[in-house]
Amino acid sequence: MTVLMMAPMILTVPMIWAANRQLNSADNGCLGRGIAQKRYVKRVAVFTSLYLLSFGVMIFASIEGEPPLWLRTFLAILPGLAVIGIIWSVGRLIVEEEDEFLRMLVIRQSLVATGFSLSAASIWGFMEVADVVVHADAYWWVIAWFFGFGVGAISNRIQYGTWGAL
Amino acid sequence: MKNRLKVLRAENDWSQQDLADRLGVSRQSVNAIETGRYDPSLPLAFSIADIFNMRIEDIFQRETDG
Numbered sequence: 684m685t686v687l688m689m690a691p692m693i694l695t696v697p698m699i700w701a702a703n704r705q706l707n708s709a710d711n712g713c714l715g716r717g718i719a720q721k722r723y724v725k726r727v728a729v730f731t732s733l734y735l736l737s738f739g740v741m742i743f744a745s746i747e748g749e750p751p752l753w754l755r756t757f758l759a760i761l762p763g764l765a766v767i768g769i770i771w772s773v774g775r776l777i778v779e780e781e782d783e784f785l786r787m788l789v790i791r792q793s794l795v796a797t798g799f800s801l802s803a804a805s806i807w808g809f810m811e812v813a814d815v816v817v818h819a820d821a822y823w824w825v826i827a828w829f830f831g832f833g834v835g836a837i838s839n840r841i842q843y844g845t846w847g848a849l
Numbered sequence: 850m851k852n853r854l855k856v857l858r859a860e861n862d863w864s865q866q867d868l869a870d871r872l873g874v875s876r877q878s879v880n881a882i883e884t885g886r887y888d889p890s891l892p893l894a895f896s897i898a899d900i901f902n903m904r905i906e907d908i909f910q911r912e913t914d915g
Contacts, residue, residue, distance in 0.1 A: 845877045
């Protein structure tokens, strides 16, 4: 289960490197001004690193023994805060992106991601009540949201002929 | 909405990137506007009109207009 939780976030690391390389090599050309996107990539890189670090500490603490309740609570909140940081980065990108078309694409991606993850959560939740599927911890819906973000990019490609800036 | 952006750009011998740089937007934006996939905001439409020294309605027309 731990590996399953770590895998999606670890997979974002090469994605972040690739995105940063692409933004740098584009010389602010075909990817627009790119300043807001570079900030976004850096922020996501920082928060993904914090997620991996805090998650590692949480697992290490649970292996080492039975930490007190306050410490378990504190350590359990940290990865969630890092994920909130990634979502905040998407919000800042929408605020800081000066290119109205690219901003619209990110907003569209976010709406697709939200619709996708909430729909998936609703269906899974009721299937869980009906004992059709196994229990899924709530943090999986954030991962579903990020997957939906990718679906949103595909949708943008179909509708507007571009994947967008991300 | 349809527009004459591609023709006007060609008359000035500008690439999509050239026009994008002049407008301060991405090349994708210019491409999306040219192909009619995206209708620009009023401020961006004014910027486009200013660059070509034309009125907005001389560049952008409703689909129903001849």
